Amino acid sequence: MSYLGLTWDHPRGRHALEAAARQGGPVRWEVQPLEGFESAPIAENCARYDLVVLDHPHLGEALAADCLRPLDEIFSPDELRAIADRAIGPSMESYVMAGRVWALPLDAATQVMAWRPDLLEQAPVTWDEVATLSRRTGRVALSLAGPHAWLSFLSVCHAIRPDLDLREGDTSVPRAVAIRALTILADLAQRSPASVLGKNPIGILEHMSGGHDDVALCPLVYGYVNYAAPSRSVPLRFANAPRIAAGQPPGSILGGTGIAVSRRAQVDEALRAHLLWLLGPEAQQGFIPAHDGQPGTRAAWHDPAVNAACGNFFSDTAETLEAASIRPRHDGGIAYQTAASAAIRAGFAAGTDPANLADELEAMFQTLRHPIKEPQP
CATH class of the missing domain: 3.40.190.10 (Periplasmic binding protein-like II)
Known part of the structure; x- marks a missing residue:
């Protein structure tokens, strides 16, 4: 089964996801400009796409419209706990609302x-x-x-x-x-x-x-x-x-982005495995940084090899990300x-x-x- 996803139009937002698709990933990605990413109605995007890259302020609107699938319906408690344990700062926490997880912290920023x-x-x-x-x-x-x-x-x-x-x-x-x-x-x-x-x-x-x-x-x-x-x-x-x-x-x-699954998506094991790979150590510390991405895990932000390629961008700002605040949602x-x-x-x-x-x-x-x-x- 193939899926249609929406991300944002910048190398950080699209290159790694598009590269994953070229290597056989199950999601074909379309893009929207940063301004759309920041303000486009989430319900409209979810009506058109199976997966949506979003930021956490959209959650209140998304829950009111009931347009996202809670991820505990797709992933086990152990899988979600492992992703949360690897996430830097409040990245995973920012996607928890009304007691459930609504997106996976693909990318971390502040x-x-x-x-x-x-x-x-x-x-x-x-x-x-x-x-x-x-x-x-x-x-x-x-x-x-x-x-x-x-x-x-x-x-x-x-x-x-x-x-x-x-x-x-x-x-x-x-x-x-x-x-x-x-x-x-x-x-x-x-x-x-x-x-x-x-x-x-x-x-x-x-x-x-x-x-x-x-x-x-x-x-x-x-x-x-x-x-x-x-x-x-x-x-x-x-x-x-x-x-x-x-x-x-x-x-x-806090900024950053999460991958959310819309109500229209019929999730199969291939998509589940692909999302777990994107959030896992191999992609976060290797594939994503190698394709202009900005990983969401603490290990990646402190990885000497990842930092050597970018003038220590990650290690020089990690303290701020750890202390970042979650904005109104x-x-x-x-x-x-x-x-x-x-x-x-x-x-x-x-x-x-x-x-x-x-x-x-x-x-x-x-x-x-x-x-x-x-x-x-």
């Missing part, structure tokens, strides 16, 4: 710091150091396009309050934390180079590695191993996300992050007082949020 080693001697460590560098050089860029204004805001909030847990959508950022985070970002936004204002993370990293010297550092951007490859004309370095103070954990919002969360990002960009452009902007975000949260709906048995 917001980290990207910098140009030819323009900077070293990366800053704290947000104060980032601000100092911004004032001195004017070459510190923020990632604010699409949903990333909201995600950058949440990352700073988690640096301030590492214990903050917003995943279920039943609480919002405390006002004092929101004001402090917005104050930090608003200051940087004043000097963020206009050349990358409308670019998504891929666009920012392409810009930085494309010989444009107006951006020396992006303090929060989703890490892509592809831009650390020594073969690039201007390889980037990556470092842990900024901290509020030295010795405190970095604040970052409630039904309505995607709509809220879109609206909140637009409000943050508008507030920064208008010079809105951070306290007033924090109040606006809270009011939007109360209006737009929906409680998580349990799937029907």
Whole structure:
């Protein structure tokens, strides 16, 4: 039996999966752009595809639409436990909702710091150091396009309050934390180079590695191993996300992708075995990194051979991934992050007082949020 899958259009998202298909894998993969991956209605994708590569904020929407198969119907408890044990950070945990697993953590990522080693001697460590560098050089860029204004805001909030847990959508950022985070970002936004204002993370990293010297550092951007490859004309370095103070954990919002199975799929043993292989040590530490992918296992992120091929991208940022926070996943969360990002960009452009902007975000949260709906048995 053959299956139709949907992934996202970037070497990290497609090359390994397409290579697996060429070698006899049972899934034929189609692609969508990053913007579709971040915001396309999950129910529509599941109606057309047997497998969908998604990120965890879509789970609330997916459960409300009842369009995914819980993976305990496909894999044994021991198989799921083994995948969870190998996963780095909260990657597997991010796909557990309402007591069941809904996707397998194929790929791990979080917001980290990207910098140009030819323009900077070293990366800053704290947000104060980032601000100092911004004032001195004017070459510190923020990632604010699409949903990333909201995600950058949440990352700073988690640096301030590492214990903050917003995943279920039943609480919002405390006002004092929101004001402090917005104050930090608003200051940087004043000097963020206009050349990358409308670019998504891929666009920012392409810009930085494309010989444009107006951006020396992006303090929060989703890490892509592809831009650390020594073969690039201007390889980037990556470092842990900024901290509020030295010795405190970095604040970052988990990204990465999982493979989910739609309700329309009729899973056979060949597909089951293929998915277990993709999540297993052989593929995660060999096949996936060899095909431009970004593995999701702790062993791969600390593998010397994997790191040697990418300027230590994985080992230099693993601490941030281990400490990353799971973003809100409630039904309505995607709509809220879109609206909140637009409000943050508008507030920064208008010079809105951070306290007033924090109040606006809270009011939007109360209006737009929906409680998580349990799937029907």
